[in-house]
Amino acid sequence: MTRQEQVNSREKSLSENIVIITLVACLMSVFIYYFFKQEDNFTKANFTAAASTFASRVTAIRAQWFMENQPQIVNVKKEGLKIAVNDKGWVDFQGAQGNCIKVWRAVMKTELTFMNNPVAVLELMQTSPTSQRRCRFQLASGEYFDYALQTGMVSNISIAK
Structure with a gap:
């Protein structure tokens, strides 16, 4: 191979590498x-799954409450957790600040974060038609779900648009 052919061969492989x-x-x-475009959908799907996990854990705690002859804790x-429940067996730390x-901490066994995002917590009081207390767990992006302390219902799973 001549010198010129070697140079041409190197130039050709260099241009192929660049392409x-x-x-x-x-x-x-x-x-x-596309990954970042779909990131919101991942968060929404996972938060919906977290609400389902929350609901199933609350139900499991209530089932254990029934099996233990309805104690207050x-x-x-x-x-190794001690979880306070109300007189109907639903997770509720009544009167506690x-x-x-x-x-959230008792049921989810984590701090107030979800996928490295902080979870805002609100305690809501509805007075009509009956007095009901609810906890709302919400992400900054707008997704939230409610937990009714008297009935154990996890509802109003709302996904931001």
Whole structure:
């Protein structure tokens, strides 16, 4: 192979490498674009799943309350937790300051975060037609669900648009 052929061969492989790198960079940018475009959908789906998990754990705690002859505090032996319940067996730290925060921590077994996002907690009081207390767990993006302390219902699962 002559010197000129070697130079041409190197130039050809250099240009091929540049084309391949450019193509890979374009494909990566398309992937990143669609990933971030769908990130909100991931959060919404996971928060809906978190609400379902919350509801099933509350129901499991109430079932244990029934099995233990309806005490005021349910001992979850697997996790070593003592969870306060109301007279109907639903998780409720009645009269305690930060009741809804304690409910979240007891049921979800985590701090007030979800996918590295803080969870805002509100205690709502509805007086008509009957007096009802609810906890609302909400993300900054607008997704939330409510937990009715007297009935144990997890409802109003709302997904921001």
